[in-house]
Amino acid sequence: MRALVLTGPGAAEVREVEPPAAGPGQVVVDVERTGVCGTDMELFSGEMSYLRTGRSRYPLRPGHEWCGRVAELGAGVDPSWLGRRVVGDTMLGCGRCDRCRQGRHHVCPDLAELGISRGAAGALAERLAVPVAALHRLPDTVDATSGALVEPxxxxxxxxxxxxxxxxxxxxxxxxxxxxxxxxxxxxxxxxxxxxxxxxxxxxxxxxxxxxxxxxxxxxxxxxxxxxxxxxxxxxxxxxxxxxxxxxxxxxxxxxxxxxxxxxxxxxxxxxxxxxxxVLAGRRPPGAGPGPKIHIDPRQ
The missing domain is CATH 3.40.50.720 (NAD(P)-binding Rossmann-like Domain)
Known part of the structure; x- marks a missing residue:
């Protein structure tokens, strides 16, 4: 499949790469639309601090604002996910530590960020592998551009x-x-x-x-x-x-x-x-304090 690969500061190319396979607890998504974030631009330019700390390194496949349709299921995944339109979290915790069990996976000590850090391949590609626990269902009434805006x-x-x-x-x-x-x-x-x-x-x-x-x-x-x-x-x-x-x-x-x-x-x-x-991520962890004072309908 084709994927965008950042090969160094200011250098990128579309490459033919091996398509992902769905491991246990994962799905493979046919990517419908992907956004380009300021983080992606900093990874491309070489200005992203993660590149200096070693958290991110080239070659790197970016893209963490996306939507798509589930095309393949890994072992242990509910069959009802197949064919569903979805979006997904960027922050992928280990799922085992206290922070993850408390709903604070976005600050997991072993955190991987999709398309950003620890080699987690991103969505500027034809297909994407992602843990099913990170998925959120996207209604068919939401167009692809709006779907890619769900993460930001x-x-x-x-x-x-x-x-x-x-x-x-x-x-x-x-x-x-x-x-x-x-x-x-x-x-x-x-x-x-x-x-x-x-x-x-x-x-x-x-x-x-x-x-x-x-x-x-x-x-x-x-x-x-x-x-x-x-x-x-x-x-x-x-x-x-x-x-x-x-x-x-x-x-x-x-x-x-x-x-x-x-x-x-x-x-x-x-x-x-x-x-x-x-604020680091979109998910509000349990026990994070009182809810909003003003009511906001995200559908508006």
Missing amino acids: GGNALRAVRAAGLEAGERLLVLGTGTIGLLAALFARAGGAEVHLMGRAEPDLRLAAGLGFRHAWTRATLPGLPWHAVIDATNAAAMPALALGLAEPGRRVVYIGLAGTPSTLDTRELVLKDVTAVG
């Missing part, structure tokens, strides 16, 4: 829920990339007053096209009370800005990752009594 959408939805907003309260989203815009859409669907901040005026055009009237740059951002702030950027200075902008006693959610370390003044965090939440 799950991350964005969890970030909005972590913000702890009531309907009518004001959310500031830093960043107008895919995750920032998805978070803004979910928050708007839940009744929040949503504002976005981008780097420059051209970055705000897509937000305006999605119907967001409150889109700003740092220079034009109004001095309003922000009941929650979501940092969906990759800029090292933004986490501190998010904390500085948040209302005392409220929440800051960090879902963006900068290429270099960020710094926060924990005195400000304490004295403002702000709750800081980090």
